[in-house]
Every structure is written in structure tokens, then in C-alpha cells.
Amino acid sequence: MSALAAAVEPARSAAAAVVPARIALLGTGTVGSAVLTRLSAWSGLPLGKRLSLVHVANSRQAASDRSGLAPDEAGQRLMLAPQSSSLDAIEAALRGVGPRIVIDATASEAVAERHAHWLAQGIHVVTACKIGQGTSLSRWRSIRVAAAAGDTGYGDSATVGAGLPLLRSLRELQAGGDRIHAIAGVLSGSLAWLFNHYDGMRPFSALVRQARDAGYTEPDPRDDLSGEDVRRKLLILARAAGVELEAADVDVTSLVPAELAILSRDGVDAALPALDAPLRERYAAAYKRGERLRFIARLQDGRARVGLESLPADHPLAGGAGTDNRVAIWSDRYREQPLLIQGPGAGAEVTAAGLLDDVLRIAGRR
Numbered sequence: 574m575s576a577l578a579a580a581v582e583p584a585r586s587a588a589a590a591v592v593p594a595r596i597a598l599l600g601t602g603t604v605g606s607a608v609l610t611r612l613s614a615w616s617g618l619p620l621g622k623r624l625s626l627v628h629v630a631n632s633r634q635a636a637s638d639r640s641g642l643a644p645d646e647a648g649q650r651l652m653l654a655p656q657s658s659s660l661d662a663i664e665a666a667l668r669g670v671g672p673r674i675v676i677d678a679t680a681s682e683a684v685a686e687r688h689a690h691w692l693a694q695g696i697h698v699v700t701a702c703k704i705g706q707g708t709s710l711s712r713w714r715s716i717r718v719a720a721a722a723g724d725t726g727y728g729d730s731a732t733v734g735a736g737l738p739l740l741r742s743l744r745e746l747q748a749g750g751d752r753i754h755a756i757a758g759v760l761s762g763s764l765a766w767l768f769n770h771y772d773g774m775r776p777f778s779a780l781v782r783q784a785r786d787a788g789y790t791e792p793d794p795r796d797d798l799s800g801e802d803v804r805r806k807l808l809i810l811a812r813a814a815g816v817e818l819e820a821a822d823v824d825v826t827s828l829v830p831a832e833l834a835i836l837s838r839d840g841v842d843a844a845l846p847a848l849d850a851p852l853r854e855r856y857a858a859a860y861k862r863g864e865r866l867r868f869i870a871r872l873q874d875g876r877a878r879v880g881l882e883s884l885p886a887d888h889p890l891a892g893g894a895g896t897d898n899r900v901a902i903w904s905d906r907y908r909e910q911p912l913l914i915q916g917p918g919a920g921a922e923v924t925a926a927g928l929l930d931d932v933l934r935i936a937g938r939r
């Protein structure tokens with residue numbers, strides 16, 4: 574063996590000896606399916622060898638295999654699975670050597686309620702769901718306490734900006750000694766898409782259906798239209814910036830008329846046209862002034878608000894296309910001109926990529 578080969582060999586066998594992280598994926602809808610697609614593209618590649626999918630579940634069924642489920646067969650295995658879905662089954666399914674990671678690709682309160690428990694048990698959590706960190710302050714605190722107690726990671730990149738480097742930038746600025754002064758911007762991918770496409774001619778409700786079918790909205794699009802999804806994202810950003818707000822501290826102006834808000838989920842689609850007349854009026858008024866409608870979140874001096882604003886066409890927050898989020902951050906070093914972060918803020922592929930970035934970061938923590 575040459576000297577070079579002898580030097581390379583131990584490094585190779587150390588890499589080969591890396592124990593893959595064991596993954597439980599919860600949710601196989603828009604985002605969960607894209608996670609499976611991305612994982613299956615890594616089959617046989619070095620990235621894929623670092624991860625072993627041992628459990629997949631939706632709200633109805635679950636499939637587990639300690640030796641690993643092939644991601645491209647997981648959907649089929651789930652359909653044929655005799656096991657009904659239970660959050661109690663996850664710890665047993667993840668048992669074994671190597672880091673254990675739950676990926677939460679649901680919008681489920683019950684799953685979010687378990688985050689702290691898993692973290693305290695030594696199971697890392699990576700989530701696209703904002704309910705864990707973006708609702709009550711007590712739940713946000715319990716997640717942080719549990720992660721410290723369990724020495725576990727909480728991957729939240731996908732919760733705001735669908736994986737855009739927003740939370741990461743806030744944390745890095747503070748780690749570098751900056752205080753965060755203010756945050757303002759478009760935090761909803763679906764509302765960005767809607768107001769980038771709405772021209773006052775087509776009914777707004779038809780666009781909402783299109784955004785839902787493209788996978789940009791929450792499972793219930795009223796969670797976007799009411800501003801609730803943006804409230805959660807602003808709370809996550811604010812708390813990460815050291816401003817520990819309660820949900821009620823955010824002043825939210827909803828786009829959902831009362832007659833739509835009171836319906837059960839089954840009745841929503843048929844009632845969406847209730848949005849059309851009020852939004853046509855808002856659009857016409859903005860158009861007359863040469864302005865653009867944008868759904869904006871603002872945090873400044875401990876005050877937070879979320880709602881539709883009419884902005885001059887050349888306003889820094891009026892730009893962007895498609896589902897673009899566009900967020901300005903003012904801090905000690907970005908005092909006059911803010912740091913501006915822009916990019917797609919919704920969609921299955923970017924969100925799945927954001928989730929798996931966090932998974933790989935955590936799996937590499939050893």
C-alpha cells in the first residue's frame with residue numbers, strides 16, 4: 574500500500590463506521606412526500622448513508638422497520654401497513670444505535686405537544702410545523718428547557734421562510750454581539766403569491782384555490798388568510814430575537830370575513846367567494862394610488878403587528894415574485910440600511926430541503 578493510500582484508508586473506514594441517524598417522519602402530505610422524494614434521490618449516495626428512515630406515519634397509519642424503509646417504497650408500505658398511527662409508538666420505533674430524529678411534517682397540535690417530551694428523552698426534533706414554537710410562550714420555553722435537558726437539537730429552519738436563512742441570520746447576528754432592533758416583511762409564501770397574482774379581475778377565491786392546489790397554503794387556507802400563520806412566524810422570529818411575546822401581543826388583522834371564519838373545514842371551499850368583494854375594493858383603492866397590496870409583519874420596540882398594507886410600488890417590501898418572502902432586519906451593524914433576505918417562502922421542495930438540512934446538521938453533531 575502506498576503512503577497516500579495508507580493515510581487515506583483510516584479516514585475512509587472511520588467514515589464507513591459512522592452510524593446513520595434513525596429517522597421517524599410524521600406527515601406524508603405536501604411536505605412529507607417531498608421529504609421522501611428527496612431522501613429517495615439520495616439512496617446509495619453518501620448523504621443517504623448518513624440517514625436511516627425507520628418509521629413513517631400519517632394521521633391514520635404507520636409503518637416501521639428497524640433495518641430501514643426504502644424512501645421510495647415508504648408510501649406504499651404505509652398504505653399496506655397493518656399498524657394504526659400512534660405517537661406512543663415512536664420511541665420504540667427509533668430505538669437503536671445512533672442519533673434519533675423525529676421530522677414533524679404535520680400541522681398537528683398533538684404532535685407539537687410532544688416536541689418537548691421527545692427532546693427531553695434524547696430524541697432530536699426537526700419541524701416544519703410552527704405550533705411548537707409559534708403559539709404559547711410556555712410551550713416555546715418548555716421546548717428550550719427540554720432541548721437543554723436532553724442535550725438535543727431542535728431544527729426549526731423550515732418554520733419561517735420555508736428554510737430561508739432567516740432564523741439562522743438572527744441567531745448569528747446575536748452570536749456576533751448585535752442586538753436586533755426591528756424586523757419587517759412578507760412572511761407568508763401563499764399570501765405573497767396571492768398578492769403577486771391578484772389583478773382585481775379574477776376572483777380572489779379562485780386564486781386561493783390555485784395556491785392551495787400548488788401546496789402553498791396551510792391544510793386549512795384560513796390559517797394563512799386570517800394572519801394566524803404569519804402571527805406564528807413573527808412570534809418565532811421575535812422570540813429568537815430575544816423579544817418573548819405572547820400570541821396575544823401580536824396585533825393581527827385578518828382577511829377572513831366572519832361568515833367564513835365560523836365554518837367547519839368541510840364548508841370552507843364553497844364559501845371562499847366571501848373574500849372576493851372586500852379584496853376587490855382594497856385592490857381598487859391601492860391601484861388608484863399606484864400602490865401594491867402586501868401582507869406585512871412588523872416587530873419594533875416590543876410591538877408586533879400583522880396585516881394587509883398598501884405600499885408604494887417602489888417600497889423595499891413591495892418587491893419579489895411568486896411565493897417570495899422578503900424580510901428586512903435592523904440590528905446594531907445594520908442600523909441604517911437593513912439586512913434584506915428574499916426567496917421562496919412556501920412550497921414542498923424548498924421546505925423539504927430546509928428540513929433535511931437541519932436533519933443533516935443534527936446528525937453530524939456527534
Ligand SMILES: NC(=O)C1=CN([C@@H]2O[C@H](COP(=O)(O)OP(=O)(O)OC[C@H]3O[C@@H](n4cnc5c(N)ncnc54)[C@H](OP(=O)(O)O)[C@@H]3O)[C@@H](O)[C@H]2O)C=CC1
Pocket residue numbers: 599600601602603604605630631632633634658677678679680681683684701702703731732735762788789790791792918919920921924
Ligand atoms: N406547504 C408549505 O409550503 C409549507 C408548510 N409548512 C408546514 O409543514 C406542515 C405540513 O404542511 P403540508 O405538508 O402542506 O400539510 P398536509 O396537510 O399536506 O400534510 C399534513 C400531514 O400530516 C399528517 N398528520 C396529521 N396528524 C398527524 C399525526 N398525529 N401523526 C402523523 N401524521 C399526522 C396528515 O395525515 P393524513 O394524510 O392522514 O391527513 C398529512 O399526511 C405544516 O405545519 C405547515 O405549516 C412549512 C413551510 C412551508
Ligand SMILES: N[C@@H](CC=O)C(=O)O
Pocket residue numbers: 732734735760761762763764789790791797802918919920
Ligand atoms: N402556508 C405557509 C407555508 C409555509 O410556511 C405560507 O403560505 O407561507
